[in-house]
Amino acid sequence: MENDTTKKTFPCDVCGKVFTKNTYLKRHTRTHTGERPYPCQVCGSAFSRISTLQVHMRRHTGEKPYFCDVCSSSFADNSTYRRHVQIHSGEKPFSCDVCDSTFSHKYLLKRHIRTHTGEKPYRCEVCGSAFADKSHLTVHERIHTGEKPYQCLVCKTSFSSINSLKQHQKRHVGVKPYRCEECGSEYYEKASLRSHMRTHTGEKPYSCEVCGSTFRVKPGLTRHKRIHSGERPYSCGMCASTFTDSSALRRHVQTHTGEKPYSCDVCGSAFADKVNLNSHMRKHGREKP
Incomplete structure (x- = not known):
């Protein structure tokens, strides 16, 4: 058989x-x-x-x-x-045909090539934002889910990305290694110093493709684009209000909680918003930095 x-x-x-x-x-x-x-x-x-x-x-x-x-x-x-x-x-067997950059992994080369092609294959199903890298989409999606899986062991503050946690942890050490030679301002991150330097040079490298407005930092452009798209990815868990940026959401939440974290060191008056504190401080002839 x-x-x-x-x-x-x-x-x-x-x-x-x-x-x-x-x-x-x-x-x-x-x-x-x-x-x-x-x-x-x-x-x-x-x-x-x-x-x-x-x-x-x-x-x-x-x-x-x-x-x-x-x-x-x-x-x-x-x-x-x-x-x-x-x-x-040190092995980098994968090379870019456009600029001759070399990479240790094929996936790194594929990601790099998108800087030349502009391809953004990873799209958010909630708001439509597109990304060249899957990890960037994963972090972005946490805006909608509220997930913050990375927690600081010192103060228990949670973050949506490991890079945000690492930046935060430097604040506990208290060392600001990046110093502006123009005015002496100090920063935890080199990227923050680069952004600060544009306040001296006037450079605004990020421009809106719709209206031409320019911005000193990329997050400023990202927030601005929502004016055109109507996207409001930050929602209040206590009511139906939605916002274009996280700072506006935080200020709004304080109207529910009654929290007033900004206090006047002259008379003790407290405010929910730093802008209101600064306005108040002018009555005393000074302003909070």
């Missing part, structure tokens, strides 16, 4: 890809349906794979089981660890 060596396969009805196991097919099908059956019990984020959920949970627990033998850096997932290790090898 002739042995049937043909292996059973499982094809996808949507795109035709073939899998050797039904479980692989089920997992793949979620890329078409958008199903995310594995929710995080801490922040509510949901995932299509349980392995992705397990890696995500390390953001909350702080667990980083992958260690670099060269510099002792630690990582939450194996793929990030492998990419890091190549930093030490």
